[in-house]
Amino acid sequence: MDDCRFLTDIGKIPDMVDILLGDAKPPSRPPNCLKCVHFRITCDPKYPRTPLRACGIFSFMSPNMPSMEVFKINGAHCPSFQMKSGLK
Numbered sequence: 001m002d003d004c005r006f007l008t009d010i011g012k013i014p015d016m017v018d019i020l021l022g023d024a025k026p027p028s029r030p031p032n033c034l035k036c037v038h039f040r041i042t043c044d045p046k047y048p049r050t051p052l053r054a055c056g057i058f059s060f061m062s063p064n065m066p067s068m069e070v071f072k073i074n075g076a077h078c079p080s081f082q083m084k085s086g087l088k
Helices: 016-020 066-074
Strands: 039-044 047-055 060-062
Touching: 047 066, 060 066
Parallel strands: none
Antiparallel strands: 039 047, 047 060
16 A cells, blocks of 8 residues: 555645635636646555545545546636646
């Protein structure tokens, strides 16, 4: 289980109020999580061979893309997408 990486650096997660109430305009379409700096692949200790997709901002793991889970929860596209450097 040493190869599993979990989201434990809570101090690195920005205040969600700042993200949700910021001046940034919400995206009109779902962002591609694979291009986001907050996207991670991780696993559950109970099922170490099953990869899960995770979001460093919202601190959850799911077999679905995090942007889909955010949309299911609040009806809006992810407001905290940040493009990885070096990508178009």
